[in-house]
Amino acid sequence: MSRLTKRPRVDHKAAARALREQPGVWLVVGDYRSKTSADSTVTRIRHGYPIGAREYGTPYLPVGAYEARTEPVEDGTRVHARYIGGAA
Template sequence: MRRRAPRPMVDHRAAADSLRSQPGVWLPVADYRNRGTADRMALAIRNGRPVGRNSIPYLPAGAFEARLEFTDDGTRIHARYIGTEVTP
């Protein structure tokens, strides 16, 4: 059985910086083979929880939105920076 090549590590700090530089614009953050992992990562982005090694780039909580896109190879996370003011 042939194994798939490992995917590169996601630089969440660079992704968060890119999102902050373009407020309101949806940008791809990462691709995951496992939907459950993508769901957990998207939730961490929305809630400002730590992602990556020793990294908390998506603060403050609620400043980012995240959504999932299903691809042929798995699930892609798209996110956007909406700022510190969260309106209902």
């Protein structure tokens, strides 16, 4: 049985920064093997929940400033997001 290749971790701070630099544009946040993980990430982006350890926090603030969606890809699920602005 072969192992799946390890994927690089998503740098959410860099992703949020790129989204803020291009308001209204859908950008790829990252690819996830599991649709459940991708859906959880979408929820966290939309609601500004912490991603990973609480100490890491969330770069997707203020709440409601980002939209996110998923797309099936060949080996998993891709998360896209866009910055729509919001009160700081």
